[in-house]
Amino acid sequence: SYVLTQPPSVSVAPGQTARITCGGNNIGSKSVHWYQQKPGQAPVLVVYDDSDRPSGIPERFSGSNSGNTATLTISRVEAGDEADYYCQVWDSSSDRVVFGGGTKLTVL
């Protein structure tokens, strides 16, 4: 079955750039989506289809996908960005959704 691998944690100082990776076999051939989840809240879509942003999501959030790695980039990180982030794909070979294990972003 298809597996997505994320680093458990990423730390960044305010105002800097955070990059959260999502690894998978030939993930560049898939469409990757990213969710932000703050404590006690439901996940919120922040990037879909590799690099598109839903309305209301700041331009500071961007995504890319190539080869075996997809990346969520958060520019000019703010304290309010501290959350868990999950990547997700649809595995068409098994007709199922796959989530990455999640990355906890800490703003120092």
Next chain:
Amino acid sequence: QVQLQESGPGLVKPSQTLSLTCTVSGGSISSGSYYWSWIRQPAGKGLEWIGRIYTSGSTNYNPSLKSRVTISVDTSKNQFSLKLSSVTAADTAVYYCARDVQKKGSSSWYYWFDPWGQGTLVTVSS
């Protein structure tokens, strides 16, 4: 703006069946080309997709749960439901419902979740 709300018992005994309903408001569950999914999250752990249903009744389930899961839809009530049988403590989690948004890619369909319900905690305990 579509909103989703989960409802159902917060406590289920081991070996019994967990039953949850997701009510869709702000739009018809039958409008547009959407699947409707259930996702769960044990405390302190990651997200696990349970399965989904199209308004035609077509379903897809996570192979790891398929033998115990049934998802159904009631378009007249604008609701879809989850039944998970033979539950154990390992099924204790926050359960979310969500709308699958789809897009046709070059070689397959792509799906992502937006919006999500607020989630409901289900505890399996005697």
